[in-house]
Amino acid sequence: MLVEIFLNRITVMLKGYSETLLPYSMKIGFLILVAFLIISCNRQHQSQPSTSAKPATQNARIASIRLILPASLERRRTELQNYFDAATRNIQNFSSIYEWGDLAKEEFMDSVMFFDDKHQFNIALLTLAEADTTMKLADTYCAALEKKTLVAMTPEFYSKVFPEGIEEHSFEKLLTHEIAHRLHVRILKGDEEAMGPIWFYEGFAMFAADQLSKSNIVLSNGEMIKLMNEAERGSYSKYNYIFRYFVKAIPLKELLAKAKNNNFNEELIAQLH
Numbered sequence: 367m368l369v370e371i372f373l374n375r376i377t378v379m380l381k382g383y384s385e386t387l388l389p390y391s392m393k394i395g396f397l398i399l400v401a402f403l404i405i406s407c408n409r410q411h412q413s414q415p416s417t418s419a420k421p422a423t424q425n426a427r428i429a430s431i432r433l434i435l436p437a438s439l440e441r442r443r444t445e446l447q448n449y450f451d452a453a454t455r456n457i458q459n460f461s462s463i464y465e466w467g468d469l470a471k472e473e474f475m476d477s478v479m480f481f482d483d484k485h486q487f488n489i490a491l492l493t494l495a496e497a498d499t500t501m502k503l504a505d506t507y508c509a510a511l512e513k514k515t516l517v518a519m520t521p522e523f524y525s526k527v528f529p530e531g532i533e534e535h536s537f538e539k540l541l542t543h544e545i546a547h548r549l550h551v552r553i554l555k556g557d558e559e560a561m562g563p564i565w566f567y568e569g570f571a572m573f574a575a576d577q578l579s580k581s582n583i584v585l586s587n588g589e590m591i592k593l594m595n596e597a598e599r600g601s602y603s604k605y606n607y608i609f610r611y612f613v614k615a616i617p618l619k620e621l622l623a624k625a626k627n628n629n630f631n632e633e634l635i636a637q638l639h
């Protein structure tokens with residue numbers, strides 16, 4: 367927009383000169399220069415990603431979401447954008463494998479914010495969630511997708527507070543995980559109550575994000591049962607183990623549909639051997 371205003375001013379200024387002071391050959395020269403400037407600037411303007419349009423292709427869709435960064439992270443814009451783009455592609459791929467491609471067509475978010483200050487992150491997240499902004503949030507709570515805004519701390523903060531999650535592409539997987547929760551809600555036609563117990567919906571997000579798929583953790587039946595029945599949030603790597611244990615035996619779509627049932631855990635526990 368600024369470029370256009372600037373160009374209009376130059377055009378008026380040059381037209382003014384051309385009417386009064388300049389010989390004919392120079393008038394032609396100025397007009398060619400102005401035409402050239404307008405064409406080249408318009409080209410530049412068109413090459414910028416659009417923030418309002420909803421282009422059809424996936425890449426254009428990714429480009430339409432601009433990252434909001436504090437000044438201290440501005441120099442890392444490209445790196446952070448790449449993580450976000452990768453997460454968006456991951457969720458699209460996962461959705462198409464399970465024929466949920468249509469559910470992933472509409473944007474899951476309209477803005478993305480990264481933070482390097484956990485206090486600022488907490489305030490932003492609690493404000494989005496319309497919660498008390500003085501509430502304490504655990505350090506491990508470092509990414510979320512709330513009110514169509516994806517918020518996340520930096521990759522190094524995530525590795526520091528969740529070292530057991532370190533693996534190849536762990537940060538883009540974290541962002542994918544947060545988007546996967548929203549995909550889960552769409553699969554359930556918006557019914558968040560039907561997401562099932564904590565171990566299940568966190569396990570689903572980890573499965574969708576391909577987190578810790580090479581983990582060699584093994585749990586006994588007793589440990590699994592204990593975790594499945596716990597209302598308090600527990601170990602994500604253990605949730606991952608439990609989820610993958612059941613999804614090997616029962617189709618994913620069937621598990622997602624059954625998770626809302628009161629006897630969901632009991633039904634699964636009965637199948638342990």
Ligand SMILES: [Zn+2]
Nearest residue numbers: 543547568571
């Ligand atoms: Zn989660």
